[in-house]
Amino acid sequence: MTSKNNSSNGSAPEGKPIVQELSSHEMAAQAVPTEIRLAHSREVLTVSFQSGDVFELSAEYLRVFSPSAEVQGHSAAERKLQFGKKMVLITEIEPVGNYAIKIMFSDGHKTGIYSWVYLYRLGAEHGELWPEYLAELEEAGKSR
């Protein structure tokens, strides 16, 4: 899981945990992917953006950072730590309007709507989000 062509846009996350935040028009317009490719293995989703950024997002990463209320709750305090998703796969992708995709996972989770902006953030901020997740797991005594 690497960002092949990561520009410097990936600023550090300010508010945690990341929930689907409203973005400015400019950001929304920029962050429209040109292609979303689900690998044959069903383990990796490659999202290419107009900006030239290409992010390879693993099914596990997408799953544990699902923007669904089932995961994020309705406030930071309600967020549920996801664990044991190492082997999860993406089973299906569905476009939602002009702005997002819905991702269905092999563990039955299918309520996450990933907007372009959110996918971009997951890609650009992987370097911060993933280690944080691992640290949280460790602290909670859970495993991937």
Added chain:
Amino acid sequence: MAGLTKEKIIDALKTIEFKEGINIVDQGLVSEVVIANGKVYFALDASNDDPTKFEPLCREAEKVVGALDGVTSVGVTVTAERSADSGGARGQNGASAGGAPRGDGGPQAGSSAGPNEGPKAGAQKIEGVKHVIAVASGKGGVGKSTTSVNLAMALKAEGLKVGILDADVYGPSMPRLLGIADEPTVGPNNEILPLEAYGVKVMSMGFMVAEGTAVVWRGPMVMSALSQMISKVAWAPLDVLVIDLPPGTGDVQLTIAQQTPLTGAVIVSTPQDLALIDARKGINMFGQVNIPILGLIENMSYFLCPSCGDRSDIFGHGGAREEAKKIGAEFLGEVPLHLDIRATSDAGRPIVASAPESAEAKAYIDIAKNVLAQMEKVEQDAGFAGPNIVIE
């Protein structure tokens, strides 16, 4: 490998006991089985139990399935949430090779090339409808429906085939604005045939319920009614479908944004600050769902006294123009507050259709021309086209 089926895996899993006499499959714990190149993945649902107790079950399941012919690896996940329709092993969403998803047509981009592109469409293209535009306002009472009708009539006057969908399920106004009191009929293929007024196709919840009747519905019913009015109505062929949205930024707006391939949205506001604040919210909402703003229309822009010809800026003037400038959107035009517009609207004879030579009708026609220009611009903007979704 060829002999590896979901049934075989399920059968193997049935040998694992969950508790006395009940195996994990019959208990409904196995949620999905996915087979990809000899790799098998499935999940055990622990929502009703302590997930840590599932560890031994997982190991056992791995062992049993791993022993099957053709299985190269097994991945078992424990999930602690129940999907609404999980009820035992189904796993019809198999990720087997070349599993071309169902559905007709891809996402909005529609430029699919590969054989496996075009998953189940979210923003489903409406068959035979070239463009869909939404007319919205943040706040009620700014004349959005009157504007929608006259905009539709003006587009018709420009030579286009036009339809109007009244998406205000709770407060439909098209029957009154167009003077239609009929019920739509059902066609030979079970499709709903829209009514027609002044050469424009119309569909409204108001055709289904008597005027004055309250539609007392919860969100999901509203959404399914809307979906039907979009996809089950024989709209084709149309150049433009104008959707008159209810005021605000709620369920209906979101449903339309998710289910229809909108070319863009037109925002109607009075020049009043209060209305503009809400208009801004509407604009913001469309921004969030990536729907381009075609521009702003200032309604009730000024009042020309019919007896003395004096002009009064009742709600202030130019507010929408300034707002458009501020957010970088197009200003599409202004419509005066005029008795004839109000009277023709209430009489079910939209002014553009009943008095096309009037100054008021001309204002709408100018707006329609601007809307068309903006639609063209938006569609040329490659940035708007959605991504190609490729399933390998």
